[in-house]
Amino acid sequence: MGIDEFHIPSELLDRMKEMGCIIDWAPQEDVLAQRAIGAFFTHSGWNSTMESLVEGVPMICWPHSYDQQVNSRFSGEVWKVGIDIKDTQDRLIVEKVVRDAMSMKRDLYTQSASAWKILAKESISKTGVSSKSFARLVDDIRAFSSSMKHSSIGQSYVDCNNEGAEFVEATVDATLSSFLQDSQYEDLDEFFPCSHLWSKSTLREKSEKVIPLAVQVNHFECGGVAVAASLSHKIADGYNTIDVQEHQRTIDGAYICTSMCRYPVYDIDFEWGKPVRASIAGKVGKNSFLLMDTASGDGIEVLVCLRKEDMAIFQSDPELLAFC
Missing domain, CATH: 3.30.559.10 (Chloramphenicol acetyltransferase-like domain)
Structure with a gap:
């Protein structure tokens, strides 16, 4: 929704015109990275919560639904990086928590938020938990077998016997630049292995001949390379x-x-x-x-x-x- 769809009281505009501006969208990550930001008034969506933690900005949490309630409670009561308004709409309480975040308890929240900023940065380093988790995911993918199994009750599962993924190499009678210039979008289908695994592996498919994961490397005449991966719906789904x-x-x-x-x-x-x-x-x-x-x-x-x-x-x- 754009800002034009909402009625903004003229009194609010008059009070704000010398203090700031109201816009319908802003690059949130860039705004949170601005050193002048004292606190972030947020609905506690997970993306907003992560972006605030990464930039070390204290939060004033006003959750509405879904995971926002849990994120808000963790931000305020577990991580101590902000204040959870706890679903209230009382203007006096809102005023109090804003004052706490910006002045009365600012040092407490800023110190905790800064500590979480360091942890967030470390998590995506080469030795961080995010990198280690991704490495484990790669190991799991490498372990995908070339066959599917079915239990006695009809449930499908991947038999991880370390046979590895299906790997195919192909040559293309063209240069990469000419292909990119002259090809149609449908021509990309030729680069994908096993005729698109997902088209033959619906949730109802019971065949154990379905390949969970296949990778095809396509070599062009000029030395260029196109890499394509194809996944069965049984193991991964977007x-x-x-x-x-x-x-x-x-x-x-x-x-x-x-x-x-x-x-x-x-x-x-x-x-x-x-x-x-x-x-x-x-x-x-x-x-x-x-x-x-x-x-x-x-x-x-x-x-x-x-x-x-x-x-x-x-x-x-x-x-x-x-x-x-």
Whole structure:
């Protein structure tokens, strides 16, 4: 929702015009990194909580729903990095906690938040817990066997017998630059191993011939390389709730929008250098939108898959074209 959809009392605008401004969006991480920030008034969503901890900013927590209640309690009562308002809407209490965070107990919260900032930075170092957890994940992936098993009660499981993932190498009769210039999006399908594992491994599939994980390395004439990985739905899934519940009900007119923005796909390096292009496979579902950062990091690419008649309208819409 944009700020234009809400009515802001004129009295508030008059009081704030000499003290600051109200806008509909701001780069939250950049704002929290500003040294002038004394505290962060937050709904305690997990992303906001992590970003505040990473920057060492004390929080005034006003949770509403979902995991926010738990995050707020931990921030205020366990980590001691802020104050939990505890669902109250009493303006006197709000005033008190703001004063505590900004003056009366500022040193206490700032000291604790600074300590958590150090811990957060250490966790993503080469010897940190995040790096170790990722290393364990890699070890688990390496252990995926080349077959699926089924228990006597019909449950599927991965038989981790250290046989490893399926590995395929292929050659491409073209240079990487010519492929990137002349190819269509669907041509990417040729780079993926085993004809897309997910298309043959639905939740109902009982065959033990399904390969859990396969990787294909494609070598171009110029020495360029394209690496593609294909996962079975039985071991990993990026599908949203609409797809998961597809066998339970049908939703007419649903449009699926998936964002991979800010995923560090262009920072991946297999010792061949960072990629010049990253993408999912060419086969995507109809009525879907996929957002990804550009290689330069200063823009967004959108993959659009619509019916032919809808695409004709989409491609000629002046409002949408203004973003191109």
